Amino acid sequence: MTCDEIKISLMDFLYNESDPETEKLVRAHLQNCVACRGEYEALSRTSLTLKAWENEDPRLHLVFVKESQSWLSAVKEKFENMRVPAMGKLAWLSAGVAIGVLFISALLNTEISYHNGNFVYRTSLLPRSSGATADSQLVAQIQQELNEKYQQMLLASQQQQREDFNRTLAQFATEVDRQRQIDLTLVDRGLNEFQQHYNSRFERNDQILNQFLRTVKLPQK
Amino acid sequence: MTDGDLIHKFLTGPNSAEGVSAFNTLVWRWEKPMYNFILRYLGKRDDARDLTQQVFIKVYRHLARLKDRERFSSWIYQIAANLCRDVIKQKRRRQSFSLENLQESGALEAASHAELTLLPDAALHPDRVVSRNELKEILEKALREIPEEQRVVVIMKEYQGLKFTEIAEALGLSVNTIKSRMYYGLSALKKILAQWQINEEAMLYDV
Numbered sequence: 001m002t003c004d005e006i007k008i009s010l011m012d013f014l015y016n017e018s019d020p021e022t023e024k025l026v027r028a029h030l031q032n033c034v035a036c037r038g039e040y041e042a043l044s045r046t047s048l049t050l051k052a053w054e055n056e057d058p059r060l061h062l063v064f065v066k067e068s069q070s071w072l073s074a075v076k077e078k079f080e081n082m083r084v085p086a087m088g089k090l091a092w093l094s095a096g097v098a099i100g101v102l103f104i105s106a107l108l109n110t111e112i113s114y115h116n117g118n119f120v121y122r123t124s125l126l127p128r129s130s131g132a133t134a135d136s137q138l139v140a141q142i143q144q145e146l147n148e149k150y151q152q153m154l155l156a157s158q159q160q161q162r163e164d165f166n167r168t169l170a171q172f173a174t175e176v177d178r179q180r181q182i183d184l185t186l187v188d189r190g191l192n193e194f195q196q197h198y199n200s201r202f203e204r205n206d207q208i209l210n211q212f213l214r215t216v217k218l219p220q221k
Numbered sequence: 222m223t224d225g226d227l228i229h230k231f232l233t234g235p236n237s238a239e240g241v242s243a244f245n246t247l248v249w250r251w252e253k254p255m256y257n258f259i260l261r262y263l264g265k266r267d268d269a270r271d272l273t274q275q276v277f278i279k280v281y282r283h284l285a286r287l288k289d290r291e292r293f294s295s296w297i298y299q300i301a302a303n304l305c306r307d308v309i310k311q312k313r314r315r316q317s318f319s320l321e322n323l324q325e326s327g328a329l330e331a332a333s334h335a336e337l338t339l340l341p342d343a344a345l346h347p348d349r350v351v352s353r354n355e356l357k358e359i360l361e362k363a364l365r366e367i368p369e370e371q372r373v374v375v376i377m378k379e380y381q382g383l384k385f386t387e388i389a390e391a392l393g394l395s396v397n398t399i400k401s402r403m404y405y406g407l408s409a410l411k412k413i414l415a416q417w418q419i420n421e422e423a424m425l426y427d428v
Contacts, residue, residue, distance in 0.1 A: 011400040011407075015378065017385060043404075046411040049419065050379045052353065053360040058256035060270060062248050062277055066241050081285065 001029050003036055010040060014047065224250070225290040232285055248277050254381060255301055261376045262305045264365055272308065276301050295390040298383065302373055302391060309369060356419070363413045371406030374399055 012018035230243035
């Protein structure tokens with residue numbers, strides 16, 4: 001090993017990074033070469049002197065906190081961090097284009113139909129009107145029918161209510177009549193009983209009076 | 222718990238309380254080494270504070286892209302070194318602009334004379350024993366004297382204790398290039414310190 005060659009190996013040797021074989025070679029060279037030995041010792045001293053500059057305490061105390069993220073930046077970050085393969089990118093791109101085309105065709109009211117072996121393509125900024133009017137006519141017709149049915153049902157229900165009411169009224173009247181009949185009979189019977197009672201009282205009084213008169217007449221004779 | 226474990230915990234739930242706590246543990250572990258690395262690289266405390274924060278913001282954002290979690294150390298130094306290089310480039314751009322102005326006003330000559338004052342005071346008194354603080358300043362200045370490409374390697378090796386393979390990985394260079402830069406950087410520092418009459422004796426007296 002020459003003095004020039006040793007320079008690189010000397011660095012490994014100085015910082016204890018050389019493999020055993022190189023270390024042996026370096027040691028052997030340093031023992032024999034005064035110049036290189038002097039160089040090694042000087043470099044070793046320099047290294048030692050450099051160590052006198054001690055580490056400082058920055059007193060930074062950095063602390064990372066969980067930041068509340070807006071949903072937009074979260075989505076953006078997600079997309080930025082996402083490592084999509086080329087095919088995946090293509091898929092995303094085509095999906096985006098498809099959605100775009102659908103959106104534009106919806107805006108333009110695009111219609112594609114198949115009639116008698118031909119494709120018919122139609123776009124318009126306004127929605128097709130004829131179909132809409134037919135629909136509204138049908139709706140109006142159905143509404144009218146519904147209205148009529150509703151009226152009929154209303155009338156029928158009113159009729160039935162009226163009949164029910166009349167029937168109940170008649171039943172009530174007959175019931176009142178019957179009750180009145182019963183009451184009148186009871187009053188009649190009561191009156192008869194009252195009359196009989198008084199009649200019997202009068203008869204008895206008559207008897208008593210006659211008897212009394214008879215007893216009174218006797219002493220006059 | 223190793224850095225790899227913490228990274229795994231963070232990546233499995235970056236928004237969960239556990240994930241955030243794992244990341245903060247990682248920050249707590251690396252805050253001091255990062256700050257000191259950047260401070261030695263750029264020489265300014267304000268820059269070092271700002272850049273340390275930026276390093277961790279970058280780590281937070283891109284940790285998912287780190288494939289080999291055992292290489293986190295090289296990776297974080299790579300981020301820090303790149304940020305430092307950007308700052309140096311920006312400053313150089315600003316400096317070159319101001320130099321043009323100086324040339325116009327004829328003040329460039331005066332500036333080159335001013336460089337002499339960069340020599341540390343202690344160097345003017347060879348027999349004086351330097352205090353630890355003075356020595357720190359001297360070393361700071363000495364490191365600024367050597368080329369940036371050598372400086373970063375010397376800092377990573379001497380102060381951050383990285384292996385040559387790790388430095389090579391962080392800087393994206395071959396291991397032999399790193400060792401060669403280390404050798405030339407260390408030799409240059411040896412010469413500068415000898416010029417300023419700073420040796421280990423001056424340091425040892427103070428201990």
